[in-house]
Amino acid sequence: MKRRVLSTMMVLSLAAACLTGCSDKKTETEAPAATEAAATEAVTEAAATEAEATEAAETEAAETEAVETEAETEAKETEAVTEAAETEAAETEAAEVNATVPAGVVKIGLFEPLTGQNGGGGVQEAQGAWYANEVRPTVTIDGDVYTVELVEVDNKSDKTEAVTAAQKLVADGVAAVIGSYGSGVSIAAGPIFADANIPAVGCSCTNPQVTSGCEYYFRVCFLDPFQGSVMAKYAIEQGYQSVAVIEELGDDYSTGIANYFIKAFTELGGTIVGDKAQDFQTNQSDFKAILTQVKDADAIFAPSSITTASLIIKQARELGIEAPIMGPDTWFNVAVIENAGDSAEGTVASTFFAEDDTTIEGLDEFVTGYKAWMNEDSSRIDKNGGNDDVVGNSALCYDTYMVICDALEAAGTTDGEALKEAIAATDYNGATGHIVFDEIGDAARDSVTVVVAKDGKFQFLEKVMAD
Amino acid sequence: MSASTLAQHFLTGISLGGAYALIAIGYTMVYGILRLINFAHGDLFMMSGYFMIFAMASFPWFIALPVTLIGTVILGVVIEKAAYAPLRSAPRMSIMISAIGVSYLLQNLATYLFTALPKTYPEISFLKKIYKFGDLSASLVTLITPVLTIVLVFLLMQLIGHTKLGMAMRAVSKDTEASRLMGIKVNTTISMTFVIGSLLAGVGSVLYFTDRMTVYPYSGSLPGLKCFVAAVLGGIGSIPGAVIGGFLIGIVETLMVAFGYSTFSDAFTFLLLIIILLVRPTGLFGEAATDKV
């Protein structure tokens, strides 16, 4: 019996040994790959400033012949002919810079749900960063040109997974993190980034708790309380007396916005049908019972995911409910209109961004650039939902990337503490408007863009200002 | 609550129940013959939704429909041959894990191939025609779902009760060994069970998704669980049980929402199940007292 106990421990240790072997190997192979990517990149960019790495890399580049602009492919090709000397150089460099960032490459983590319940939105958001990375592949830190390498990691829209996924980014030695779609996973990852002194900037995680409990977390979008109450104000302005609220049980995003909406709407003198929100379960696809229940409402407000949006719209129209339907920022997605078809006409959604927003300068440049980028590759169109309409999350993610790059240049170092300060001091005009962070780390937004579904497209309707 | 609202709720509940019933039959038939909880059944239902999307992209509906059903049946049989047949002699748990594995595989494959963004389910226009009766309003599919369910179940009962194949199925589910000795081709019979189960899941999928219009990789998971509950509630292994379980769950769930307890609609479904199991430990129509361990 005792023997079993002891042997149990043995098994554990054996397996752990395998684990070390695996993770060690990984860091070893990664380091040279990264330096070389930078080195070859430097050659192509003809930036002679890179003293140490370039010499070695030039011979390398000659060997591989192909001098292309694609940093990724280059890195892998050269990796195949790695020489021992190179590896040593990489290792000593890595040691010198103290953290795991080798000179020449700055890694930015892309922490997004690429699969799972929020996989669709997460991928769209990540695309914004990929595009941004192509627009701005390098940053100048303290006089040296560094390649920005995006390290993407899938958190599967799952909190348990998010913890290890975040740890992977930490282990990969990223300087900063972008993401995530969905507040829950961001909240879960917050302490991990904070412990590792890695600043993170959220794109569309709207829950107050993402930044409030975490010094290292910033975000470029507005918050749920803000969104909820501004939508309530919009509803009042439209003259709706009674509004039905539909929320997803157990989902902090959905219930959060619903709660703030109800608070603000009742304060402004409106009434909520049934005096409380109607709950539905995750993955539920039948809303007829709920909709029959709220048939006589002036309007329906349903903060929920993209998936449920079209279900609610369709089923409401089928039951003969004519009331306008309002949604939160997730609904601003062409997939919603495509899935709901004609029924979607007149659906209103709040958002951070509209591609035809006339109030933002320089927006055209981003929109045309991003569309062209998506049209280059059919898989990008697929990931965007089969068309080239610009989704708000992609724009936010683009801005987030730019904010981080600006901060890297301003800080002049990849040190977490300094980078955090630099991000906090951001003053940036992006695709989604002007971004400055308050003391909590939230972008100070003063308005919500409201879009309406018209002729099979979401069109800019108005900007609702907060009080 | 006005009478018309109540009637509307009932209509919703019955229509939902009909779709549940069709899927629950798949669970119950497979369980009856293999003693296997086929966790992948809900995901087969989801894949059938995707098949329909692709079939409708290139064919008119009257060709797309059989193509979808055939595709679903093939997938169902392939799953049986690849994941369950090699495990006939293995412990029951292993087959169940294999089923969970298939379920994961289908979900992940769908995410990988079709992205996690919801896809529009194609519209068969005459099914979506909306009929109004006074205050009630419903599309044709809502109305024909329960009717079609009853008709299909009636046919299925005839098949099981009066054909050679049906008798073989009953024999295999009673005693696999003995039926093999009697010259019944056990493997073929099991495959046929999967054919029928998948076919009904395919029909259920068309009805369910025509009414709900979007398919995404996880759209099979919750209906799958509910239908499994329906099958157990009716007495797993019994086809009338599954049908009644399906309708019962559909209606109870809708009424819970109707009376303002939307928070607990799922919890109540499970509570109902537990209560029924405590009163009748093998479900409403389950074979009594035969030990299935």
Next chain:
Amino acid sequence: MVKKKIKLRDVILSILAAGVFCALLAYYQYDTGTSHSYAISILERSAIYAVVAVSMNLLNGFTGLFSLGQAGFMAIGAYTTGILTIPVNMRQSVYYMNGIAPWLENLHLPMIPALLLGGLFAAAAAALVGIPVLRLKSDYLAIATLGFAEIIRALLAAPMMNTITNGSFGLNNIPGFQNIFQPMAIAAVCIVLMILLINSSYGRAFKAIREDDIAAEAMGINLFRHKELAFVISSFFTGVGGGMLAIFMRSIDTKTFQVTLTYNILLIVVLGGIGSVTGSIIGSLLINGSQEWLRFLDEPTTVPVLSSLFKPGFRMVIYSILLMVVVLFWRRGIMGTNEFTWDGLFGLFRRKKKTKKAGGEA
């Protein structure tokens, strides 16, 4: 069970192995040159899942009760631990939406007592649930316990519980483990306690019930009492495991505790071998590890044929295929019903010479 003499060789080897393992943990903990946080988090998660898997095994493998209620009991443990360990000064910000119940506001416990209490609550819930449910057999028991887990989850998320569980908003700011030794030690203690139980007279009664409950009853074993005992004890450790998961994740909500969590645990148990404690531990490491090691499949590659295949989501496809391959080829799990022994390990190497002398039997 015949008592065997403990060989000196085995004792020495085991102590050595334990020493190596501790040294490795210490290396992970104190080596600050590179970040080991990734490896640490995988190990921690494996240890936590191992506790839950062993406790599920206690029920499914050793007592023959097929329960699928693990996620629910984990949720109870996790919420109890979470609520009690969140620092008092952080509570207002955690319960930002609805405020916290006044009686709970200053109730704070250190980690270990909170974990114990979490386990006790889970056990209490199990005791209540067990009285009616344990009368059911096999799959009916499974679906009933699964139903209870879902009910528990709905209750935790219900708006009426807002001031206690924070409803849909979940809990965060739960203090994490200070070092890697904490979770490892707790997990080790839990598993050792369960092993002791399995090898006690109770454990033998459990196995008797598993093999043949009628015969067991005829031998004078009180069926209900033993089933209830196994259910309660298993739920206690499941609750503790859930509490550890809360500490590990530092923020929880009810979505974590869906049926999929139970399926994952079941996967570990069956993959490791039903009725094998060491199997569950190995299974836990494999399941948690493989998901992470396969991450490279999500990243783009330049290998010509594969480049079109490697994209986000591919990892999980391969993972599920691997899972099925393992189930198809190791029908009884990796360890079967055997436990790990040194003889078994050496037997593995020797097997090539001696054809039929398979080691590994305890």
